[in-house]
Amino acid sequence: MIEIQTKIHDKFSIEFKVGFSGREGVKVDHFDVNSWIFIPNGLDINKQTYSKERFYSDMKSNVRLLTPAFTLKQMVEGEDAPLFHMKKALDEVIANPTQEHLSEFEFQLKLFGSIFKSAIRNESASIINMADKSLLYERCMVYADDVGRVLQDFRNLRDLIDPAHEEVMVKMGFADEFISHQTDIRTMKILKAFNGHDYAGEKEAFAVLAEMLVEEKAYKTSQGYSHTVNGDETNNRKLIYRHSLLKKYIESALFLKVNTTQDGQAVKQISFSLAAGLAMMVYLLITMPFQKYLGNYPSLIFFILVLFYILKDRIKELTRWLFAYQLKDKYYDNKTVVSIKDKRAGWIKEGMDFITDDKVPEEVLKLRNRNKLEADNKLLEEKIILYRKRVEIDNNVLRNQYNYGFKGINDIIRYHINYLTKKMDNPESVIDGLDEHRQVQTFKAERVYILHFVMQFKWEDQMEYKVFHVMANRNGIVNISSDNETKPN
Numbered sequence: 001m002i003e004i005q006t007k008i009h010d011k012f013s014i015e016f017k018v019g020f021s022g023r024e025g026v027k028v029d030h031f032d033v034n035s036w037i038f039i040p041n042g043l044d045i046n047k048q049t050y051s052k053e054r055f056y057s058d059m060k061s062n063v064r065l066l067t068p069a070f071t072l073k074q075m076v077e078g079e080d081a082p083l084f085h086m087k088k089a090l091d092e093v094i095a096n097p098t099q100e101h102l103s104e105f106e107f108q109l110k111l112f113g114s115i116f117k118s119a120i121r122n123e124s125a126s127i128i129n130m131a132d133k134s135l136l137y138e139r140c141m142v143y144a145d146d147v148g149r150v151l152q153d154f155r156n157l158r159d160l161i162d163p164a165h166e167e168v169m170v171k172m173g174f175a176d177e178f179i180s181h182q183t184d185i186r187t188m189k190i191l192k193a194f195n196g197h198d199y200a201g202e203k204e205a206f207a208v209l210a211e212m213l214v215e216e217k218a219y220k221t222s223q224g225y226s227h228t229v230n231g232d233e234t235n236n237r238k239l240i241y242r243h244s245l246l247k248k249y250i251e252s253a254l255f256l257k258v259n260t261t262q263d264g265q266a267v268k269q270i271s272f273s274l275a276a277g278l279a280m281m282v283y284l285l286i287t288m289p290f291q292k293y294l295g296n297y298p299s300l301i302f303f304i305l306v307l308f309y310i311l312k313d314r315i316k317e318l319t320r321w322l323f324a325y326q327l328k329d330k331y332y333d334n335k336t337v338v339s340i341k342d343k344r345a346g347w348i349k350e351g352m353d354f355i356t357d358d359k360v361p362e363e364v365l366k367l368r369n370r371n372k373l374e375a376d377n378k379l380l381e382e383k384i385i386l387y388r389k390r391v392e393i394d395n396n397v398l399r400n401q402y403n404y405g406f407k408g409i410n411d412i413i414r415y416h417i418n419y420l421t422k423k424m425d426n427p428e429s430v431i432d433g434l435d436e437h438r439q440v441q442t443f444k445a446e447r448v449y450i451l452h453f454v455m456q457f458k459w460e461d462q463m464e465y466k467v468f469h470v471m472a473n474r475n476g477i478v479n480i481s482s483d484n485e486t487k488p489n
Contacts, residue, residue, distance in 0.1 A: 001408075002031055002457040006468055011476035013416045019066055021408035022395035023460075028346075029393045031459045036364050037385040038452040044423050045383050047354050052333060055352050058419060059387070062412045063338055063348065064254040067118045068111075068404040072146035075112075075119060076153045082112045083153055085403050090157060093168060106171055110253035111404075113175045116150060117182050117250070124186040128193040136194065137201025137208075143190070144208050147183055154179065177225045178246045180216055184227075187213055256409065257339040332388065338409065340401055346393040348411065355386045364454050367467050367483070382452075417451070417472055424449055427473035448473050 001021040009015040022029040039045045068082075076083045089105040123146070127139045155176065161168055187209050194202055220227040226242045229235040332351035339345055357365065391411070399405040425447055435441040451470040456463065467483040 002033070002459055004455070004457070004466060006480060006482065008477050008480055009414055012418045012421070013414045014470055014477065014480065016413040016415070018411045018413065019408060020391050020393055020411065020459075021066065022393045022398065024395075024399075027394065027396050029395060029459070031391040031393075032457070033389040033391070034456040034458075035387040035389075036360060036368070036454045036456075037387060038368055038382045038454070039385065039420065040449050040451075041381050041383060042423070043383075043420055043449065045420060050419070052352055054419065055385070055387075056334070056350075058416045059352075060414045060416070061336075061348075061350075063256050063258055063336070064251070064410050064412065065256065065340070065398070065406045066408045066410055067114055067254060068406065070115050070119050072116075072119045072123055072143075072150055075115060075150050080403075082108075082115050083150075083157075086112045087157060090160065090168070094161065094165065097165065097168075102167065105168065107253050109171055109175050110250050112154070113178050113250035114254055116179045120147060120182055120186045124190050127190055133197075133199045134201075136199050137205045140190065140205035140208055144212050147187075148212070151179065151183065173223070174246060174249055176223070177220075178243075178250050180220055180225060181243050181246065183216055184213060254410075256345065257342075258336050259339070260334050260336040332390065340397065343397050343401075344394065345397040346391065346409070348392075349388075349390045351388045353386050355384050357384070359386075360384060363465070364456070367454050367465055368452055417470075417477065420451070421472065421474050421476070424472075424474040427475045446473065446478070448478055 001019075003019040003021070005017040005019075007015050007017075018033060020029075020031050070082060075081055078084065086105075086108040089101070089108040093101040093105040123143055127136075127143060130136075130139060158169070158172055158176075161172065163169065191206060191209055194206070217227055219225075226235075226239045228239060332349035334350050336348045336350075337344060338347060360368075389411075391409075393408060398408065427447055429445045429447050431443045431445050433441055433443060448471045451472065453468040453470065455466045455468070457466070469481045471478040471480070
């Protein structure tokens with residue numbers, strides 16, 4: 001199964017979070033993701049101005065394990081709970097503080113933080129998007145109880161640690177500060193979503209969550225953790241930096257070891273050698289008769305041999321191109337081997353090429369949905385990049401690691417558009433017109449360009465498409481929208 005989430009990561013980058021989930025009982029799964037990127041012609045993006053190296057510099061990818069799915073309540077209940085596994089690792093490192101036990105404890109600690117982030121995000125989003133708003137107070141009370149229990153049970157573990165185990169205490173503090181920060185973020189999102197509405201129980205729910213935030217801030221102060229200070233820009237700047245470091249620290253447990261090389265390099269070199277050999281054979285077959293019958297004319301032989309040597313060189317390049325063209329669909333530009341605990345868990349291959357309309361599947365052009373003006377105006381003719389990915393996951397390796405049976409991987413792709421914005425016009429323009437009093441009025445208007453992404457996902461015998469439209473100008477990304485429906489093939 002393939003799932004995708006898209007968002008604006010920052011002013012100049014789009015994030016595509018693609019999740020690949022393997023099937024239970026199947027040793028190896030394969031997935032394909034083909035993306036057609038339609039770029040406005042005016043941006044001067046083509047093979048000459050936008051090389052593969054430039055594209056891969058802009059298209060950054062991080063590979064990580066799918067976060068195990070738990071609710072807030074499930075995080076602390078039962079022998080499969082993340083808290084149980086973390087406590088077991090803590091007991092082992094306290095009893096025998098070896099480097100191996102410390103590493104295992106740190107992994108379980110980081111994983112606990114990552115799972116909490118996912119669980120509280122899902123629960124808060126469920127409350128915000130719930131259909132029956134009359135349940136607001138009840139849902140918020142359950143949320144506050146569940147979050148409070150996770151925080152309390154986690155913090156109770158610190159009482160088990162001897163202060164002499166300084167490294168263990170420090171790492172516990174990092175995780176504690178991280179989950180406290182996540183509590184603030186998600187609880188504030190709930191408050192902002194319902195603030196000012198007149199739902200039943202809204203004031204009571206607001207009071208419960210606000211009290212929760214006040215208590216959490218007091219706890220942070222007592223522990224010396226970073227927290228917001230109204231009007232203190234220096235403190236808040238340090239706060240953002242601190243939280244960025246904590247996020248990278250906690251989520252590092254899920255990131256996989258990768259090793260990227262050029263795909264099919266050996267086959268390509270063999271094919272190029274064959275091309276050179278074929279060109280030499282043609283050269284000898286052509287020149288031998290001339291040497292035999294024109295041996296008395298050395299000057300003429302000299303010029304003929306030079307001419308055919310030039311021809312041989314062109315034959316070699318043409319043959320190399322033909323070999324490369326035939327191999328293009330089978331082999332990709334890069335191959336990234338993904339490993340966990342030094343065990344190969346799969347690979348990701350990627351390839352990029354500029355293509356023309358006649359090479360784009362009819363279904364993709366239909367989903368691109370050009371209007372009549374775009375279709376008929378040659379000056380607006382788009383440049384099209386085909387970005388291909390093929391993914392292999394070894395389910396046995398993933399599911400047999402640690403205590404969680406990881407179901408798959410996330411490929412987090414960030415596409416930076418800085419280079420694409422270089423030749424965009426001024427982001428603001430003006431339009432003159434008449435206002436309601438028939439007076440001349442100048443109106444400001446935003447000038448934008450639209451990048452269209454049509455993405456095809458294939459796994460097992462399934463195929464589906466997703467379409468995203470990225471509106472941008474020289475100042476960066478303005479908006480991302482998507483077609484509402486996933487269109488199966």
